[in-house]
Amino acid sequence: xxxxxxxxxxxxxxxxxxxxxxxxxxxxxxxxxxxxxxxxxxxxxxxxxxxxxxxxxxxxxxxxxxxxxxxxxxxxxxxxxxxxxxxxxxxxxxxxxxxxxxxxxxxxxxxxxxxxxxxxxxxxxxxxxxxxxxxxxxxxxxxxxxxxxxxxxxxxxxxxxxxxxxxxxxxxxxxxxxxxxxxxxxxxxxxxxxxxxxxxxxxxxxxxxxxxxxxxxxxxxxxxxxxxxxxxxxxxxxxxxxxxxxxxxxxxxxxxxxxxxxxxxxxxxxxxxxxxxxxxxxxxxxxxxxxxxxxxxxxxxxxxxxxxxxxxxxxxxxxxxxxxxxxxxxxxxxxxxxxxxxxxxxxxxxxxxxxxxxxxxxxxxxxxxxxxxxxxxxxxx
Numbered sequence: 001x002x003x004x005x006x007x008x009x010x011x012x013x014x015x016x017x018x019x020x021x022x023x024x025x026x027x028x029x030x031x032x033x034x035x036x037x038x039x040x041x042x043x044x045x046x047x048x049x050x051x052x053x054x055x056x057x058x059x060x061x062x063x064x065x066x067x068x069x070x071x072x073x074x075x076x077x078x079x080x081x082x083x084x085x086x087x088x089x090x091x092x093x094x095x096x097x098x099x100x101x102x103x104x105x106x107x108x109x110x111x112x113x114x115x116x117x118x119x120x121x122x123x124x125x126x127x128x129x130x131x132x133x134x135x136x137x138x139x140x141x142x143x144x145x146x147x148x149x150x151x152x153x154x155x156x157x158x159x160x161x162x163x164x165x166x167x168x169x170x171x172x173x174x175x176x177x178x179x180x181x182x183x184x185x186x187x188x189x190x191x192x193x194x195x196x197x198x199x200x201x202x203x204x205x206x207x208x209x210x211x212x213x214x215x216x217x218x219x220x221x222x223x224x225x226x227x228x229x230x231x232x233x234x235x236x237x238x239x240x241x242x243x244x245x246x247x248x249x250x251x252x253x254x255x256x257x258x259x260x261x262x263x264x265x266x267x268x269x270x271x272x273x274x275x276x277x278x279x280x281x282x283x284x285x286x287x288x289x290x291x292x293x294x295x296x297x298x299x300x301x302x303x304x305x306x307x308x309x310x311x312x313x314x315x316x317x318x319x320x321x322x323x324x325x326x327x328x329x330x331x332x333x334x335x336x337x338x339x340x341x342x343x344x345x346x347x348x349x350x351x352x353x354x355x356x357x358x359x360x361x362x363x364x365x366x367x368x369x370x371x372x373x374x375x376x377x378x379x380x381x
Contacts (some may be wrong), residue, residue, distance in 0.1 A: 005096055005123050012133035013089045019275070020134075023380055030134035034084060037073025037135070044074055066137075068173045073135045088134040094143040096133035099123060101146035102343040105153045106350070109309050113356040121346055127282045131336045137174045141340055144170035148182055159205055178340070181210045181319045189311035192304055244276070244331035258325025259318070262338050266331050279335035286342065289349050301353035310351060313344040 020028045036059055040051045051057045051071070059067040073087065080086035103119040122128060132139040148167025154160035164186075171179040187209040246265070249257050264283070271280040290297055304311045320341060327332050351355075 001119065001123065007087060008124065008129050009096060009133060010090050012129040013085050013092065014363070016088065016130060016133040017085055023274075028256075030088065030136055031084070033069045033073045033135040034077075034087060034217065036070035037075075037077050037087070038082060040041055040070050041072035041077045044078060064173050064176060069135065069137060069140070070334070072140070076135065091135045092133045092139055095139045096123075098143035098146035099128065101143075101150050102347075105146070105149045105309070108153050108155070108157060110351050110356065113359050114350040114353050118346055118350045122343060125342060126278070127335070127339050128342060130202075131339050136336075138339060140176055141171055142343075144168075144174075145178075145182060145340060146343070149309075149312075152312065153184060161205065161208070164205075177323065178269060181316065181323060184319055185312050186318040188315040189308045192308075192311045192315075217276075232257075244273075244333075246329050246331060248326070248329055252270045255322065257321075259321035261325045261328070262321040262334060263342075265334060270331070275335070276331060279331065282335065283338075286345055290345075293349050293353060296350070296353040296357075297348055299357065300348045303352060307351075310348065313347050317341050317344055 016030075016272055020026065020031060031256060040057075043049070043051050043057075051074075052063075055061075059070060074093065076090045080090055099122045100119075102122060103115065105117045106118045128142075132142060137226055144167050146167075148164055151160040151163030151165075151167055154163070168179050171182060190206045192210070246254040246261065248261070264287075266276050266280050268280065271277045299313070300307075300310050304314060320338075324334070324337060328337065338362060
């Protein structure tokens with residue numbers, strides 16, 4: 001699987017390079033991040049670390065966010081030289097490792113019945129290897145979210161707080177807003193289920209999640225929850241460019257339209273260009289899987305109060321769809337940034353599948369029969 005995944009990544013890098021240079025003429029964030037990495041690497045070659053603390057060298061006003069992507073880009077250039085394809089391939093390995101981490105979490109939580117199906121679809125799903133085949137924030141975030149989740153579902157389904165903190169910090173370095181959504185989702189999953197177990201660790205993790213979420217928002221300049229919509233409007237202005245721009249309703253209706261934009265667009269009549277057609281099939285194939293496995297999805301929803309991982313997945317999808325839907329008004333950005341939802345959506349589809357439920361029932365029946373046989377032998381004795 002690792003070998004095949006690396007081959008897929010190599011194909012993905014060539015495909016992405018063709019789109020960026022052959023269709024868009026070298027335009028795109030990964031090219032900008034590479035150029036910024038080239039600037040930083042000149043300092044690092046001379047053992048000069050001033051790009052880390054000299055604000056005049058930063059790309060933007062803050063150390064975290066867009067500016068930070070230049071540091072791993074520079075590190076990749078140090079390893080493989082000034083090659084777009086080389087650095088993109090090395091950088092995309094972060095996503096590949098993250099996808100294996102997601103599969104590891106799934107195995108810890110739900111065993112091996114649907115493990116291979118979950119792993120396979122993560123590794124071969126087109127958007128998960130195409131959009132992360134470069135130096136991008138999305139590549140970084142897949143690894144960070146997966147690392148965070150390995151802390152949420154540690155060995156024996158216990159929490160590993162240091163790993164959770166590391167995963168959140170990793171996400172904060174590039175997208176503080178997504179780190180806040182991860183923390184809020186964790187807090188929400190505790191409120192729905194685990195909080196009834198008032199252990200010290202549960203209460204500590206809940207407090208840590210809430211405090212962390214508000215801190216990440218404060219980094220973005222949000223001092224009050226009511227200011228979140230102001231942040232979304234500011235991001236809207238930055239993302240309103242290109243031929244893929246869409247309109248967002250005003251007033252209360254925008255809170256209904258926001259998740260629709262993330263989870264359902266582009267609509268069939270909007271899929272005009274090549275990439276939009278691919279994006280249409282990309283998201284609607286997942287919805288096909290949802291309806292095909294509707295009983296499994298329904299079971300997952302009914303397990304929200306008993307399964308913290310499923311509760312986390314539903315809450316994360318809802319919060320991200322609402323937040324990103326309010327902030328993004330460009331179909332290209334929507335198609336790229338929503339890929340972080342796919343591992344969680346696949347988890348909901350496969351966690352309580354018919355195949356796994358049938359196995360659990362069969363296993364329970366076998367255990368009961370074994371117990372009855374033991375009782376019968378005891379009665380004979």
